Amino acid sequence: MRRRRTHRAVFAAAGAYNIGWGCYAVLDPQWFFRVTGLPLSNAPQIFACLGMVLGLYGLLYLEVARRPEAGWPIAAVGLTGKLLGPAGLAWLIVTGVWPPTTVIMIITNDLIWWIPFALYLRDAWPSFRATLTGPAAAAAPPR
Template sequence: MRVHRWTLAAAGIYNILWGAYAALDPQWLFRVAGMPPDNHPQIFMTLGMVLGVYGLLYLEAARRPEHGFPIAAVGLLGKVLGPAGWLYLYATGEWPLASGVILLTNDLIWWVPFAWYLRDAWPHWRATL
């Protein structure tokens, strides 16, 4: 579980920092992707807040990895559904390809470590039921 502690702690710190940055500069993605500024930056700020709160949960899972299965399962689900939503926005022409930069660090790099953790944590968590 040691490597999983580090992974979950890294995910927690990353999410807290990303969430804080999104709250402080909610137009960053639009600038980076060459999109017009968002008319409602509060929505992106709220996304940042939610991801920051996920970070707190990931830190708790890192503290007690044998009990973190539900937290990481919900996290991985979000990391799969987020790209699915982005694919829809891209396919319909709502967002440009460059906006996909958000998927790299928020979602895709976490798929393998979270799936690996879930595989290893399942027997520990199941035994607590």
């Protein structure tokens, strides 16, 4: 795989980042509201749950770092979330539901990962495609 060492480093960093972010969100679920000037949440458990989910994504990213040839589906789901999250936030900002200060979360959680994840998906596609068309696929009955 092209740039294998770089992809391993990127997904190791993404995994560590997500686990750290997730743990912090679980331990202090009001931090985002304080930092962005939003009113404190009356249901901080929801943000803590988001932290748990993002922390679990971190474990998946560490698996991509461990076995980059097999990580295409995980990275594809990860990049999809990193594209949809900013779209949702943009809608909240444009409609005045959330203030522009909330964009800080999207910069570190999503935007900085777009290029490395997309590059990985491009480089990993041939390896992943080979698993789809390998001997197991040939032995499968036609649909």
